[in-house]
Amino acid sequence: MQWQSLEHFLQMGGYGFYVWGSYVVAVVVIAAEIWALRHRRRAALEQVRRAVPAAGRSA
Amino acid sequence: MSSVTASPGSSLFRYAAPNVFYPIAGRLVPFFALLAAALAVIGLYIGFFAAPTDAQQGDSYRIIYIHVPSAWMAMFLYVTMAFWAGVGLVFNTRLSSMMAQAIAPTGALMAFISLWTGALWGRPTWGTYWVWDARLTSTLILLFLYLGFIALQAAIDDKRRADKAGAVLALVGVVNVPIIYFSVKWWNTLHQGASVKPGSSAMADIMLTGMLVMVFAFWMYAIAAVLVRLRAIIVERERRAQWVLDAREQNRL
Numbered sequence: 001m002q003w004q005s006l007e008h009f010l011q012m013g014g015y016g017f018y019v020w021g022s023y024v025v026a027v028v029v030i031a032a033e034i035w036a037l038r039h040r041r042r043a044a045l046e047q048v049r050r051a052v053p054a055a056g057r058s059a
Numbered sequence: 060m061s062s063v064t065a066s067p068g069s070s071l072f073r074y075a076a077p078n079v080f081y082p083i084a085g086r087l088v089p090f091f092a093l094l095a096a097a098l099a100v101i102g103l104y105i106g107f108f109a110a111p112t113d114a115q116q117g118d119s120y121r122i123i124y125i126h127v128p129s130a131w132m133a134m135f136l137y138v139t140m141a142f143w144a145g146v147g148l149v150f151n152t153r154l155s156s157m158m159a160q161a162i163a164p165t166g167a168l169m170a171f172i173s174l175w176t177g178a179l180w181g182r183p184t185w186g187t188y189w190v191w192d193a194r195l196t197s198t199l200i201l202l203f204l205y206l207g208f209i210a211l212q213a214a215i216d217d218k219r220r221a222d223k224a225g226a227v228l229a230l231v232g233v234v235n236v237p238i239i240y241f242s243v244k245w246w247n248t249l250h251q252g253a254s255v256k257p258g259s260s261a262m263a264d265i266m267l268t269g270m271l272v273m274v275f276a277f278w279m280y281a282i283a284a285v286l287v288r289l290r291a292i293i294v295e296r297e298r299r300a301q302w303v304l305d306a307r308e309q310n311r312l
Binding site for chain 2: 002003009012013014015017018019021022023025026029030033034036037040041043044045047048049051
């Protein structure tokens, strides 16, 4: 194991800002896409739900 | 304008019918999503724990585990998007155009990640976040092509017309992809030449392995994200179709 401690790992040999700045932003935008996809799917299903008149939905 | 409608009878166009593809895509999503997550865990483990510090670049090189995969996917997804947009234009298959539309945001995201991580790698390595170098500029143009495609489609109300206009833009923009790829050869760029070429590689095996695993992780993620978006687009566009209403009734949507 090349990292002696968590601090050592986070420092990335002095490049911590650049390495973690890359990874954190990548994770954030991917998470944002997943959130947006979930939202879009729900909105699409909601459109269909509204398009179907209440009478059409037999219990 | 020819109008080939997707009839369930002809084998080639069978899966081009949104109602046939919709449930198939739904079943494929968890498979690709799980594969993406598993590959990312393995790839990042190799990249951060198995692979050593680079002799020249120190630990800043570890950015390549997301930089290279996102850059490759940005180019690959663009070609895929243009291909499906072109198929939609020629054969008038709705699903092909929806596929192109589903790919664009994920492609833009990949282009953004590759530019962002490239900037953060460039600063310690070259001493600058950005230069108007052929590789970087053509990648920025790629991001703008994705955004232009998305904006153009959003601006036209008639979906079929939006598909056609988008397809023309996507196909014209394809010329940018070989420019990105060969830019490091054609011009004297600050960006380094290809580290990975067919049959040879300038990287240590363990670093290359980690990077390739991450490429597959990004690839699988992109497929999962595109399929989820495609399903949402199908529902949005076909919400008045009988099969959508039937599927909703039976809780299969």
